[in-house]
Amino acid sequence: MQANLFFGLSLVWASARSWLPVLPVIIPLFTASLIAALSRLLSQRAALALSLIAAFFTASASLSLARISLANPIVYWFGGWSAQGGKTLGISFAIDPIGAGLAAFASTLTFAALLFSARYFDTARNYFYGLVLSFLAGMCGFALTADMFNLFVFFELMSAAAFALCGQKTEDPSSLQGSLNFAVTNTIGAYSVLTGIGLLYARTSALNMAQMGETLAHGPRDRLVLAAFAFIICGYLIKAAVVPFHFWLADAHAVAPTPICVLFSGVMVELGLYAVARIYWAVFHPALHPLLPRLRLLFLTIGVATAILAGIMCYLQRNLKRLLAFSTISHMGLMTIGIGLFTAEGLAGTVLYALGHGLIKAALFLAAGIVLHRLQTVDEIELYGRGRETRWAAAIFLLGAAGLAGVPPSGLSLGSNLIHSSAREIGFEWQKWVSFFAAAITAAAVFRASARVFFGWGAPAGTQRQRTSKSEAKTETEAGHHHTPVWMWAPAIVLISSGLLLGTLPGLARGALTAAARFEDSAGYAAHVLAGVPLQTPVPNTGIAGDAWFGILVLLAAIAFSGLHLLSKGFQPPRKPAVRPLMFLQRLHSGHVGDYVAFLTLGIGAFGAACIFLVH
Amino acid sequence: MNFLPYLVSAWLFLIGLYGVVTSRNLVHLCICVGVIQSSSYVLLLAIGYRIGRPAPIFIDIKPGTPAVDPVVQALMLTDIVVEVTVMALLLALAVQIHKRNGTLDPNQLHAIKG
């Protein structure tokens, strides 16, 4: 009897294990179609409950995948078309802790965003939940797949859902073009990716990343490979919103409903960078590794430009959501540097940084959503001193600013420490100061905004320059609300505290380092995917040096800077020559889709040209 | 001559971009995005084609006969579906923008600044 029971249980367990790899994609998609099919029968509450359950199970499935794959990546072949003699026919997932961790993270943020939206869309239809779940499925599939074209498919699934969600329920008369800018630039990016895939397919006759990498390693390292590299990487960099591809992100964030901003800033853009890292290490590293020092310079340039430009732009905003969006771009620059170091330490640091940043930024957006819910605007100037009542939002904003500065033990502090030490090792000591600048100025922007909004400090009117970025978002919920319901502040509080305490999680940094080392073991990855050889990557034994003072220094600098700004009544009147470059910078962010696409063309062209001249 | 398909593909990509950049009407702009997408069709088609081989339909020809590459054609099918769906979304967005602003000219939309 007992034996039977045991047998039955183990059977269930075994089948659950064989189901597990597909669950992060299947659960949300199936629930989405269920909600759509029953959209007329289900009440909104029931649809919400279903989506919450789906997000929860997706998160647990992804988490257990991350845990299992710590020992060895899981390779799952769809349709049973496994690799034969190093050649592939079918599509596979290759699940490693970083990918599965990102999927789990995406599901967690989706859960929080759904919870937040419980009362948020008073008139939303059930299709909204279907879209959110499709979005989640796209992100999960994107993080888990090991196939180049499948990656593109999930990229498009994610994008299609994101475009639609971005244009939802904006009550603002005129800013809807933000979602069109988003859709157009990202679609062009997708076709840049597809062009690159075509080039690679012509060379390798494969779509599996590991097989592509193997074939490229044995072929010539010529212009075709580099052009393909440029097209594919640029396509995903558009999603990652680095300079000069970053324009869409701020517009999209200013337009999108706040819960959706959480997903955009918290995880979607980071997934763009994830794809860059994944593709570089799985496909191009075997062929391009001699060029590594030069590629490093290229990525560092992009990262530094992004961090600094967006940092400045962030400080100039008066729309809270747009301010947060630019701060996301600035931090994406730092993450690009982390990835672009092409070291295990740098990647591990970036992963931790992305987690910490995602949690904190999500909480900040939720807080902005609370402000919008209570006060019907997110414009810093209009809100001047009106935020005294919204204590939850104030607390989250202040904590979030500290988190963005990277005070220990937040995930950002842990991550940036790793990135710094890696950068120091390969001779980029100065990277620290870029990081200092970006973290300080984005934190200072949030400090300044919260001081004005929640405490009424500084001058009531903004600076001259800020006036240009007039507020866009109008109410998303109906009428004024006099209290903040628990499902609005609770997710934000949970997110911010987990973001701030992420660094205390024992074994997190060590685990990230191990996972990153395996992630970058191209040969091992290929052998594992194609032949099932277990990974034997040596685990790096570097000590994780904590530099607690850095984060605190950044925090002090941020407080000092914003304090000075507020004391000096906002630099009024602006001294002309000093601000002219800033005004020029602002004018470039025109909201005109033609401008954005022109810059996008410039970006792809310049990146491609740079890549090709790397060889010569 | 055997490089013509690649040239056409590159040309379509660039001319599509040109259309997007200089567009004065959002519906026109969406269609130009479609032209960029068609660039990828031509590229994939050229990659999959093998001179002298038949289509990969093994009804009239003996199974196992060398044929053109079916994988690329499957990718193109996916690509076409993606095109039509993305286009529908873009058009819907354009219609909504018009509804809010009374114009489809991107030069007259000045909501987002800085």
Add this chain to the structure above:
Amino acid sequence: MTKAARKILFLISALLLACVFWLGYSQMPPAGFVPSTYGDRVNQIVVPQRHITDAVTAVNFDIRGFDTLGEEFILFTSVMGVVLLMRWRKEPIRGDHEDKAEDRRVPPPSDAVRVASVLLVPATVLFGVYMVTHGQLTPGGGFQGGVILATAPLLLYLAGTFGQFHQVAPLRMVAFAEAAGAATYIFIGGACLALGGSFLQNLLPLGQIGSLTSGGIVPLIDLGVGLEVCGGIVLALLAFLEELVEEKEE
């Protein structure tokens, strides 16, 4: 940026991009001679291993079936998105006024158009169904057939009134069919898992080569896809037809 500045910036960048295209493409194998071991291997196994005579269908629904799952859901998602975007009826547009009936009067189509459209409907449906069911044998399949089927109700629309349109395509049913078609794909994949294979593993009997039931799960998936695509396209087109959408609200 001014128009001129934008144009100049673009032309310079486009020149750069053209160089990248040129440098990259010039090292491609000439078109028509690109070696494709992947495609060759597929061509060799589809008939013996899968009893499918259309290799493209085999790739789409079996070998790389998971891609197509994603693709179907891209369609499904976009349709949801379009419907949500276009059904944005709660608040009046800026020039707030009540007049809606006036523009709705379309001149009635001439008899010739009406007759032609009605006559075309059965042919369209037949052709669409043929296409959906013969996906594994001949060119075509769920997607193409689905789009063709979706044009049938539109022909009716062309022929006359919305009333007939509604009779043919009650919107709730269309919406339901679309979602059910999408769910079918996952359901089939899951059934393969439950039978002990991996997701979307073709475990059904493969049938006689050349018959309608050949190909194992492929014809079933084809049917689901046909349903989904047909429903999806109808919904998307309807979403653009504002008037109908309003009726749908009630």
Add this chain to the structure above:
Amino acid sequence: MTPLQIFILLFVAAGGTGVVLTRDPASQAIVVSFYGFLLSILFFVFQAPDVALSQIVVGAVALPLMILLALARVKKQQREYDKGR
């Protein structure tokens, strides 16, 4: 490559250019339909009948229809907008 293939390739390039340069969306919808048709012929002559069928149902029928419907709606909105002003 056969002359036919080359010919149609050139036509496609010209067609794409025509689509972009037709600035009026209503006539563009017609040009797009023609362009979709051209592409499907291209697919046919390059031995891709499956893709050609898709292209013809999408590019020559569904897509232009969608564009026309969108334009019709825009037109109607424009009238209401002008009246409301």
